[in-house]
Amino acid sequence: MTYVLRRLGQAAVVLLLAYTVxxxxxxxxxxxAVVARFASPELGLSPEQLSVIREAYGFDRPLWERYLExxxxxxxxxxxxxxxxxxxVSTLLATALPSSLVLAAWGLGAAILLAVGIAVTATFGPRVIRRGFRSLPxxxxxxxxxxxxxxxxxxFSFRLGLIPVINATPVxxxxxxxxxxxIPLSAPLAQVLIRSIDEVRAQPFVTVVRARGASTSWLLxxxxxRNAVLPALTMAGLIFGELVGGAVVTxxxxxxxxxxxxxxxxxxxRDAPVLLAVVVFSAFAFVIINLLVDLAYPVLDPRLRGARR
Known part of the structure; x- marks a missing residue:
């Protein structure tokens, strides 16, 4: 509990710094934003009307006063x-968030499956195939x-016609x-997994287990x-935090x-209120997800539970 409270205090500092920057x-x-939004000739607003709008949004007050408020x-x-x-802005975020969460969850899940397949094949497959799969990340x-x-x-849409672009179902x-x-998110996960698997396979306990007659699948x-997944778990947490903040290009x-x-x-x-809310929300997602990843470490590795005690 002390560790969690300390991390939450650090999270508050990170959120404040992210918001301030x-x-x-x-x-x-x-x-x-008022000038960018309302100063176009098509609207025909006078300078006095723009001043009223800027005053309504508080842009006429000192910067420090607006910041504290x-x-x-x-x-x-x-x-x-x-x-x-x-x-x-709360309504806009609440409306946009479910779609991003669904895309982030399915994207990360597909990336993990693809990365595991690449890492396992690049480690335990035939030699020629191993070299090819190690070049994929x-x-x-x-x-x-x-x-x-x-x-x-x-x-898949225009040439083969398999997946429609217009009037497509949610799936x-x-x-x-x-x-x-x-495809791109699986690359860092696969690289970390391949390196971790190689390092764990070189450990003495793996040689002992293999000498006792363990099969390749049992050994893997x-x-x-279980020992190689911890670095990949950290990478997956960072990736998911980035996706929750919005996959802008996709x-x-x-x-x-x-x-x-x-x-x-x-x-x-140049909608500053929306941008500030997105920045704070993204920072919050990163902090919480990394906290959950850190708390999951002792569950996966009993040695960390012993070290903590």
């Missing part, structure tokens, strides 16, 4: 209102995400975005995998209304 950087940009508002759960749409990590998405759409609409996420799943390519697309629209409109 984002707030200062957004304030340092020339102009503001917004920090206390965030603590109360009040994220303000979007300059672009006028809607509550560098290849996957070097391919841009938007390129993967465009290629999958061209092949069909998930297949290509999940594959787009899984009962002895090697959601933009496939037109999914998630946190990533909300972020892209807020950046284009």
């Amino acid at each position: 984002a707030y200062v950087l957004l304030a340092a940009l020339p102009g503001d 917004s920090v206390f508002a965030f603590v109360r759960g009040d994220f303000g209102y979007s300059v672009q749409t006028g809607a509550s 560098p290849l996957f990590v070097s391919i841009p995400v938007f390129f993967v998405g465009i290629v999958l759409i061209q092949v 069909q609409a998930l297949i290509l975005p999940v594959a787009t996420l899984a 799943w009962r002895n090697v995998a 959601e933009s390519v496939f037109g999914r209304a998630g946190v990533g697309q909300l972020t892209a629209q807020a950046v284009a409109a």
